[in-house]
Amino acid sequence: MKKILPIALSSFCSALIAVFLFNYFQQPKTIFVNRADGAAMYANYDGTDLNYSNVQRTFLSSAPTDFIAAAEKVTSAVVNIRAMEQSAYGWWGSNSHGASSGSGVIISNDGYIVTNNHVIEDGNKYQVTMNDHREYEAKLIATDPFTDIALLKIDAKNLPTIVFGNSDSLRVGEWVLAVGNPFNLESTVTAGIVSAKGRSIDILEGEYTIESFIQTDAAVNPGNSGGALVNTNGELVGINTAIITRSGKYEGYSFAIPATLVQKIIRDLRDYGEVKRGLLGVKIGPVDGRIAQELKLPAVEGVYISSVTPGGGAEEAGLKSDDVIVGINGMRIRSIPELQEQVGRMHPGALIKLEYIRSGKRSVIDVTLKDKDMASKIVVKSDDNTVLGAMGFSLRELTTDERRKLRVSGVYVESIKVGSIIEKTEMDPGYIITKVGEVKVGSIQEVVNELKKKRGSEVYLEGFYENYPGEYYYTFMVK
Numbered sequence: 001m002k003k004i005l006p007i008a009l010s011s012f013c014s015a016l017i018a019v020f021l022f023n024y025f026q027q028p029k030t031i032f033v034n035r036a037d038g039a040a041m042y043a044n045y046d047g048t049d050l051n052y053s054n055v056q057r058t059f060l061s062s063a064p065t066d067f068i069a070a071a072e073k074v075t076s077a078v079v080n081i082r083a084m085e086q087s088a089y090g091w092w093g094s095n096s097h098g099a100s101s102g103s104g105v106i107i108s109n110d111g112y113i114v115t116n117n118h119v120i121e122d123g124n125k126y127q128v129t130m131n132d133h134r135e136y137e138a139k140l141i142a143t144d145p146f147t148d149i150a151l152l153k154i155d156a157k158n159l160p161t162i163v164f165g166n167s168d169s170l171r172v173g174e175w176v177l178a179v180g181n182p183f184n185l186e187s188t189v190t191a192g193i194v195s196a197k198g199r200s201i202d203i204l205e206g207e208y209t210i211e212s213f214i215q216t217d218a219a220v221n222p223g224n225s226g227g228a229l230v231n232t233n234g235e236l237v238g239i240n241t242a243i244i245t246r247s248g249k250y251e252g253y254s255f256a257i258p259a260t261l262v263q264k265i266i267r268d269l270r271d272y273g274e275v276k277r278g279l280l281g282v283k284i285g286p287v288d289g290r291i292a293q294e295l296k297l298p299a300v301e302g303v304y305i306s307s308v309t310p311g312g313g314a315e316e317a318g319l320k321s322d323d324v325i326v327g328i329n330g331m332r333i334r335s336i337p338e339l340q341e342q343v344g345r346m347h348p349g350a351l352i353k354l355e356y357i358r359s360g361k362r363s364v365i366d367v368t369l370k371d372k373d374m375a376s377k378i379v380v381k382s383d384d385n386t387v388l389g390a391m392g393f394s395l396r397e398l399t400t401d402e403r404r405k406l407r408v409s410g411v412y413v414e415s416i417k418v419g420s421i422i423e424k425t426e427m428d429p430g431y432i433i434t435k436v437g438e439v440k441v442g443s444i445q446e447v448v449n450e451l452k453k454k455r456g457s458e459v460y461l462e463g464f465y466e467n468y469p470g471e472y473y474y475t476f477m478v479k
Contacts, residue, residue, distance in 0.1 A: 066232075070177055071189045073234035076131045076160040077106045078227055080181040081115055081138070081152070083123025103180035103227030104128065104152065105236065106161050107266065111136075111154040114266050115226030116241055117143045120150050124419040128154050131187050140419040142269040146208045147344070148241055149262060150226075151269040162228055165235030167258035168331075170194050170214060178218035178240050178254065180227025192218030192254075198337045201255060203242050208277055212341035213255035214238045220254035229256040238262075264345045273389055278346040278369030280354075281312015286336060287324060295324060296360030301334040302326040305356075311374045317367040319356065326362070327355030343369070349376045387451050388444075390479040392420020395444045398432070409442030410434045410463060425474040428465070435462035454478040 081104045102119030106112070113128065120126055126138040136154040143150040170176075171194065178190045193216065200211040214229065220240050229238035238256030245251045268275045285304045292300045302324040308315040327333055328342040329352055346352065348371040355364045370376045388395060393416045403409065413431040416423050433441060436450035437459055451459065460475040 067175075067177055067189070067191055070230055070232050070234035071179070074162050074177075074179050074228055074230050074236075075187045075189065077162045078131065078179045078181075078187065079104045079106060079113060080129040080184070080186065080223075081113075081119055081226060082127040082129075083120045084125045084127065085123050086125045099123070101181070101184060101223055102225040103223065103240070105226070105228045105239065106159050107164075107236075109157065109159045109161055111156045111159060112141075112266070112270070113138065113152040113154065114239060114262060115150050115152060116239065117145050117148045117150045119226045120152070121145075121418055124423060126152060126419075128152070131160075142273045143418065144265050144269060144275045146204065146206045146275070147210050147257060147261065147265050148204055149239070149257065149265045149269070151266050162230065162236045163234070164259050164263060165231055165233065165237045167214065167237045167260045170197065170231070170237055172196060175232050176214075176216055176218055176237065177230050177232075178216070178220050178224060178227065178256075179230065180220070180224035180240060182219075182221035182223040184223055188224075190219040192216045195253060198335055198341065199255060200335075200337045201242065201244060210261065210337075210340045210344040212258060212261070212337035212344075213241065214258055216254050216256065217252060218254060219250050221250045222248070224254075258341060261341055261345055268347075276347050277371065278343060278348045278350050279312065279372060280343055280367065281309035281314045281370060281374075282319065283307045283309075284325075284336060284339070291324075295322060295357065297324060297357055302357065303333060303336055303339045311370075313368045313370045313376070317354070317365050319354075319365070319367070320358070322358070324357045325354060326357055327353075327364075329353050387448050389417075391422050391451070391476070392417035393422040393427075395433075395447060397443060406432070406466065408432070408434060409440070411441060411444055411447050421476050421479070422474075425476050427461075427472075427474050430465055431463050431472065431474075432466065433461050433463040451478050 080101065082099045082101045084099045100119065100122050102115060104113040104115035107114050120140065126140065128136045128138045136156060138152040138154045141151040141153050174194045176192060176194055178192070180188060182188055194214060195217050196215040199213045199215045201213065204211055214237070216229065220243050224240050227240045228236055229240050231237050237259045239262055240254060240256045242255045243250055244253055265275055283306045285306050287297065287300055287302045287304050289300055291304055305319060305321055305323045305325065307321050308319055325333055325339060328339065331342055333339050333342070346369055348369055350369045352367050352369065353364055354367045355362065368376050394414045395411050396414050398410055398412055410432040413427065413429055413433065415429055416427060433447060435441060436447055439450050441447050441450065455478050457478060458475060459478050460473050462471060462473055464471055
């Protein structure tokens, strides 16, 4: 016992000394946790009109594995759209094999619906089915093939809507949901991440085409077109439009039109019946390694100006060939799609701050955008154009060469609006009008004058197609 006591006491003292030394030399570590909850500006939509106001809110995507709240918030505002064709002889495409179908997003509680142009372009009668199986016949307001956007309207009130989000704030790697009706399966929700932004896939055609798609790996299939791409807040950040596929089905990537661009397009379609585009007045090309080296660029990025349009905004501001655009209103511009998207959101007359590089020197200038006719303000349709618009077609004068070749005076039908009065007559673009009723016409103004006289009554057009023999007649009521 006498031997054990000293050993125990020695052990106890050694333990106390060890603890003291550990605490003295090994101070506790302090761990700093950095939280950077980004705040983004959102164009919030109140559901009463197509007017939007910026609302500051915290961007919540910190819990991306829980999509329940977002899905519940948006599914009731995504609809199924069936486009069918009705002719004077009956129905075409009225069965499941002939009718095209897709999705749409309710953007106002009084019935405005945005979808893709390619969803509705082959029909003239549109059926909208709600998430709760209510059905409505929709009216086509207007379309914009250059962005693949169409605006429909149904006669209903107090409808569920989706709040617009700011697609500029999307970041690669962020979770998103695709909501639509693939294969006519109602209210289908899939999830994925943003794979890329500002993506062009050469699917649209035309001089004023804008392709600056949001690329995601959320599963999108036939029938999803026109549906919603939303963030984890349940806010609309894109309209699902296309996939790249060899099989015709989803193979890994899908593409959506950014919501910030969609907002501008649908406002114009509602207010003017067409998109009022502000144009820089330049011909452009991509920047490659050779151009970057020759022009002393700091990086292989930006948009190369190959020429400027006489009388355009760019020329008036002093831009020249071989300048390289690298910024718009403080937004960095790396590629042609990014430039097209930024400019495509603006109207004629808009003043932008354009950053460019010339001979290795970076500069910023103000540029006033113009329209295709070099006007620097929005030109509202005249009464004459309204008459033609009500009928649903656009006309142009015959060129001198056409008059000489055809040996006739007349007016050329350049385009026909889907679902319009003229479209229902089965007239095709390329028709050359020579008479309105019994009156010969050789100019647009003469056509307009005769149509005005016939308002509220039936009229017929006489004319021909250049490559088809014989005369063709079309009868319709003038509004």
